[in-house]
Amino acid sequence: MAENIIEIKNLYKKYKNADDFSVNNISLNIEKNEIYGILGPNGAGKTTLISMLSGLIKPTSGHFTINGLSPQKDSFRLKQIIGIVPQEYALYPTLTARENLMFFGSLYGIPHKKLKTSIAQSLETMGLTKFADKKVEQFSGGMKRRCNLIAGTLHNPKVLFLDEPTVGVDVQSKKVIIDFLQELNKNGTCIIYTSHHLSEAEEFCTKIAIIDGGKIHAVGTPEELVSQISNAENLEDVFISLTGKELRDVVV
Template identity: 85%
Template sequence: MENIIEIKNLYKKYKNSEDFSVNDISLNIDKNEIYGILGPNGAGKTTLISMLSGLIKPTSGSFTINGLSPKKDSSKIKQLIGVVPQEYALYPTLTAKENLLFFGSLYGLKQAYLHKTIDEALELMGLTKFADKKIDQFSGGMKRRCNLIAGTLHNPKVLFLDEPTVGVDVQSKKAIIDYLLDLNKKGTCIIYTSHHLSEAEEFCTKIAIIDHGKIHATGTPEELVQKVASAENLEDVFISLTGKELRDVV
């Protein structure tokens, strides 16, 4: 086992907040994992991923990605990671192919390689015949699939995903999961957040359940179910660890 991410005593408190959004998290993630970060609304999932992907800075603590520190090697880390946010990171008035060519150019990919990679990815995602259609004409599932391609054109070593299948149809969900499983087989470590617990149970090789900024349990889906008496699935484990209280956030 070889860790590609090592997190030590990581904290994050936002300005004017009384509580830590991430509170003393330590975690090691192997390079071959599909690692699920699961928790209720406001648990700290997105804050943790935002720190790891360089979008926000920790209040204290440290982490490395592929042995690199964000304080010393932030530009190198950016070349190694891919980020696919929950919100669509696409230009609505550009076509799918124009979007992908633009994002691919940001990674510094050579044109011949970029065109080949885009064509292959569009084919895998069932979007070839829509390549020259503007994104604002796409359905939610089509946008979600194109969004995923945009974040993975450079074949990242680590891919951060925030709710990658939210609001999509069954066919789009299957296409996205199959695409991600293929990426993982080719060597990409995937860090994934979702509210779809049954999906996470099937998709993830390992899971951390967090709440109020703290890790409450880690393990494979099978290990987590075995740890909680009377639990039959991951949803039972989740409710047991985080409670039934509603987590509405405004």
Template identity: 85%
Template sequence: MEYFIEIKNLYKKYKNAEDFSVNDISLTIDKNEIYGILGPNGAGKTTLISMLSGLIKPTSGQFKIDGLSHHRHGFRLRQIMGIVPQEYALYPTLTARENLMFFGSLYGLSHKKLKTSIEESLEIMGLSKFADKKVDQFSGGMKRRCNLIAGTLHNPKVLFLDEPTVGVDVQSKKAIIDHLLDLNKKGTCIIYTSHHLSEAEEFCTRIAIIDHGKIHASGTPQELIGKVTHAQNLEDVFISLTGKELRDVVV
């Protein structure tokens, strides 16, 4: 069986680091999935996502997305993926529409198609009446929604999300999740990281919990809960597998 994403024996060690940030990870992900990569601070999840999205190179190992190898098809891979980082990837002194026109142009969409996609997306995300306001005037939830639009204008086959609902109000969170579910129904595979475990439990079709660069468990949320004695939810599973030690990180 050929999976949409196939990861085999992936490693990453940064220069001068003592340990591997990603240590022999192998995963398969289906086309229609919303796959959660969950772990404490410093677990390796951001490094894993960064390799899959082409931002950094693996130390060793390989992966394919939609049959495309990261070794041979880097440009084609970038064309089929969308990336929505935790930090806002927007120019604050530009309007929402100007931002989206700029980022959309990077995907090679025709002017007509891009304009249509922008108008539809602004309407869906409740931002139409603010389209010509500068982004630095937006609330956190508005910026987060605009950030999501910027990464999905080209209807990517795979979408990488890093904390897509962090710091937003309940209404913005619902709008974001509903839009992501709709994208998934239309054929976008979603790879998702978050510290919101209750959200992940409801949102994800399958989950891998990683720590110290290794996968400690994977399966559907209910499968994971069923594997841990007395676990009532995904948070119980997470604590059981990764421990109660604080993972504060000083950069």
């Protein structure tokens, strides 16, 4: 029997002055070594859910554990075992790629020698070695994405939260990023992933939860989800069937 690394029970989140819950009574178990996609339209509650799990915001009610640790009792230990790669670049533009990675690696308390080796290996894997000492502000979108991903994974997290990791990148960068993530997963990192790229999610994820209106509408492997909806040929058909065709434009 596979072991759960994340257990979520009756999780709710309502923002101040909001009429509705952004996350509404979500319960989920995520097994170790899963690549778990959390998919939904704009405003479905994906980012709110991931922000709670990664400790950036507090739930209104309900609880969860990651690797048996709860955010109330084990906040510091929890931060040590998770990695976060946000959609926005979490890099200092006027520092070089290497300087950025040395800085973020030192925050995780990785010994200096080990960190230098790890950075060199990751830069090589991501095709960034020859740009290691260039300022990040000179990088293309794909290069920034790859550097951003290295920064969030230097400490070999047990759980990695990814928000749109391939948005706005070229096909070559996308392939390198997906290969890097699959290797990370093979070495024992559970990946929690949100994206609007449904065909990418269908190929990449081992399991998927589709959420809308803060609630879970379906959970299963990509194949299971497609087989549950009559006439569905792919994940996009399933997604439209469950969440509707209505446009989800949001003005903030």
